Amino acid sequence: xxxxxxxxxxxPVKKSSTPLSSxxxxxxxxxxxxxxxxxxxxxxxxIVWLFLFSLKNNQEVFNMSPxxxxxxxxxxxxxxxxxxxxxSQYFLNSVVYTVSAxxxxxxxxxxxxxxITRMNWKLNKLVLGLFMVGLMIPVHSTLIPLFNTFSKLxxxxxxxxxxxxxxxxxxxxxxxxxxxxxxxLPKEVxxxxxxxxxxxxxxxxxxxxxxSMPVMAxxxxxxxxxxxxEFVFVNTFISSEKYKTLTxxxxxxxxxxxxxxxxxxxxxxxSILPILLAFLVMSNRIVEGIAAGSVKG
Amino acid sequence: xxxxNVMSNKKxxxxxxxxxxxxxxxxxxxxxxxxGYYGLMKWDGIGKMDFIGLANYTSLxxxxxxxxxxxxxxxxxxxxxxxxxxxxxxxxxxxGKIRGADLFRKIYLxxxxxxxxxxxxxxxxxxxxxxxxxxxxxTSMGVxxxxxxxxxxxIALYAIFIPIIWQYAGFYILIYYAALKNIPESLIEAAxxxxxxxxxxxxxxxxxxxxxVIKITIVLAVVGSLKYFDLIYVxxxxxxxxxxxxxxxxxxxxxxxxxxxxxxxxxxxxxLIICLVVTWVITKLTASKEDVNY
Numbered sequence: 001x002x003x004x005x006x007x008x009x010x011x012p013v014k015k016s017s018t019p020l021s022s023x024x025x026x027x028x029x030x031x032x033x034x035x036x037x038x039x040x041x042x043x044x045x046x047i048v049w050l051f052l053f054s055l056k057n058n059q060e061v062f063n064m065s066p067x068x069x070x071x072x073x074x075x076x077x078x079x080x081x082x083x084x085x086x087x088s089q090y091f092l093n094s095v096v097y098t099v100s101a102x103x104x105x106x107x108x109x110x111x112x113x114x115x116i117t118r119m120n121w122k123l124n125k126l127v128l129g130l131f132m133v134g135l136m137i138p139v140h141s142t143l144i145p146l147f148n149t150f151s152k153l154x155x156x157x158x159x160x161x162x163x164x165x166x167x168x169x170x171x172x173x174x175x176x177x178x179x180x181x182x183x184x185l186p187k188e189v190x191x192x193x194x195x196x197x198x199x200x201x202x203x204x205x206x207x208x209x210x211x212s213m214p215v216m217a218x219x220x221x222x223x224x225x226x227x228x229x230e231f232v233f234v235n236t237f238i239s240s241e242k243y244k245t246l247t248x249x250x251x252x253x254x255x256x257x258x259x260x261x262x263x264x265x266x267x268x269x270x271s272i273l274p275i276l277l278a279f280l281v282m283s284n285r286i287v288e289g290i291a292a293g294s295v296k297g
Numbered sequence: 298x299x300x301x302n303v304m305s306n307k308k309x310x311x312x313x314x315x316x317x318x319x320x321x322x323x324x325x326x327x328x329x330x331x332x333g334y335y336g337l338m339k340w341d342g343i344g345k346m347d348f349i350g351l352a353n354y355t356s357l358x359x360x361x362x363x364x365x366x367x368x369x370x371x372x373x374x375x376x377x378x379x380x381x382x383x384x385x386x387x388x389x390x391x392x393g394k395i396r397g398a399d400l401f402r403k404i405y406l407x408x409x410x411x412x413x414x415x416x417x418x419x420x421x422x423x424x425x426x427x428x429x430x431x432x433x434x435x436t437s438m439g440v441x442x443x444x445x446x447x448x449x450x451x452i453a454l455y456a457i458f459i460p461i462i463w464q465y466a467g468f469y470i471l472i473y474y475a476a477l478k479n480i481p482e483s484l485i486e487a488a489x490x491x492x493x494x495x496x497x498x499x500x501x502x503x504x505x506x507x508x509x510v511i512k513i514t515i516v517l518a519v520v521g522s523l524k525y526f527d528l529i530y531v532x533x534x535x536x537x538x539x540x541x542x543x544x545x546x547x548x549x550x551x552x553x554x555x556x557x558x559x560x561x562x563x564x565x566x567x568x569l570i571i572c573l574v575v576t577w578v579i580t581k582l583t584a585s586k587e588d589v590n591y
Binding site: 039112119146149194 | 299300303304305307309310312313316318320321322323325326327328329331335387391393395401402403404405406407408410411412413418419420422423428433463466467468472475513517523524526527545548549552553561566568569572576
């Protein structure tokens with residue numbers, strides 16, 4: 001590596017190019033830019049269109065240009081879907097399940113990761129392996145037995161079944177995100193704490209946990225996105241309206257409004273807005289968490 | 298007090314590990330074993346189970362509807378794997394000192410963060426035969442018989458592939474971009490000095506260096522496709538006439554609609570085996586001598 005570096009600094013002259021190729025370079029650069037922008041438009045356009053038709057009535061949706069902003073935006077679409085039907089109840093349920101599961105998952109995952117990386121025991125690799133293999137298991141292969149077990153325990157149509165399922169299925173990816181941080185903690189911190197007579201609990205709760213705040217935030221936001229968007233568990237385990245989340249609720253709700261585009265658009269916007277806001281505020285953490293949770297295995 | 302003694306306390310280790318471990322054993326590992334076991338039963342989900350041996354598994358192997366759904370799942374896997382090439386190209390462009398690269402990759406990621414149900418409902422509107430934006434666009438371009446995207450058995454499946462790929466594009470671009478950015482700048486500079494073209498640098502230096510990441514994304518894309526469910530369930534529910542049924546939706550329909558939980562379990566178990574086998578095969582096929590460590 002060092003020889004390569006000296007080589008590059010020794011010959012800076014070759015980097016400058018002739019005017020002709022620089023024109024070609026600019027054209028190529030411009031072309032690549034256009035490709036990137038087209039892709040960006042393709043990715044963002046459906047969401048912009050959704051926002052626009054959420055502010056229109058049917059007449060405007062059908063007769064105006066799809067990309068026009070309505071002269072008189074129908075914010076009342078939002079008020080209507082929020083007050084009619086159960087959208088506000090679904091929203092509240094989504095918040096409660098998401099927050100409970102995130103707190104439980106991040107705490108349990110931190111404890112396991114702490115024990116696996118910082119404490120001395122023989123089976124730690126095996127236990128870590130069990131969590132990592134959990135990432136490969138298709139949710140649908142567990143659905144029928146989970147349904148049956150929850151039925152026997154009287155947990156069907158009970159929020160607990162949802163919170164426990166979210167926690168179990170998100171533990172692997174959460175541990176994966178936390179792992180890198182815990183592995184790099186310096187041993188000296190623990191040694192000093194033990195010298196001062198600190199117990200393991202004290203080390204975990206007073207030192208490791210506070211130090212891991214940033215990576216816990218990353219894991220937390222990833223968990224939040226997954227839980228907020230989850231559909232199959234709620235659709236299978238919950239039947240009462242009062243316990244449904246937004247993802248399942250909007251599915252039924254939209255069924256009643258098949259022809260009212262503004263109402264449908266407003267409902268969908270309400271369901272994705274918390275995630276969009278979280279993304280605006282914490283996009284770096286989300287990017288980091290998704291990268292860490294996908295590749296390090 | 299020795300730090301190693303303090304950190305070897307078996308009781309405390311158990312307290313820290315067991316809650317999470319018991320949760321994944323009870324809610325992930327025991328259920329996958331039970332799925333295989335329920336597959337040996339005739340069972341409507343409510344009443345008594347009757348042991349019928351391998352009957353569910355033998356009828357599964359002869360069930361043309363199951364193989365139809367498996368074919369659709371593998372088709373999606375193929376599409377997803379091929380689209381990785383496109384994501385790789387975009388990432389190479391992005392990582393090549395493009396101004397605003399960070400903003401681009403964040404915009405690309407947005408669809409992946411949204412609920413599949415919301416995405417599905419949105420694309421139902423995009424594909425709407427009379428008022429959807431797609432057919433509006435086609436009409437304005439002079440197309441007369443605009444397709445009924447999701448109602449036509451010949452194209453419904455492919456019409457759903459588009460939003461699935463739309464949903465995950467940013468995810469793979471993000472992964473490739475992060476991997477490409479990890480390549481030491483000095484390697485690229487050295488190659489430039491030796492007169493390598495941008496294309497040569499991409500193919501001969503960058504690609505080999507991120508091969509490990511590419512392998513992982515192939516596994517993620519293929520296995521993710523094989524178990525895919527959400528958009529299909531909401532947009533077509535496997536229809537029309539089974540033309541967009543995939544393995545997971547077929548399992549769901551057999552169990553929770555047809556009340557044949559024994560057969561549904563057999564499908565679920567088969568799905569698990571297929572995912573594990575495919576993971577193993579891809580890992581073996583792409584393994585090179587120096588790296589088998591993931």
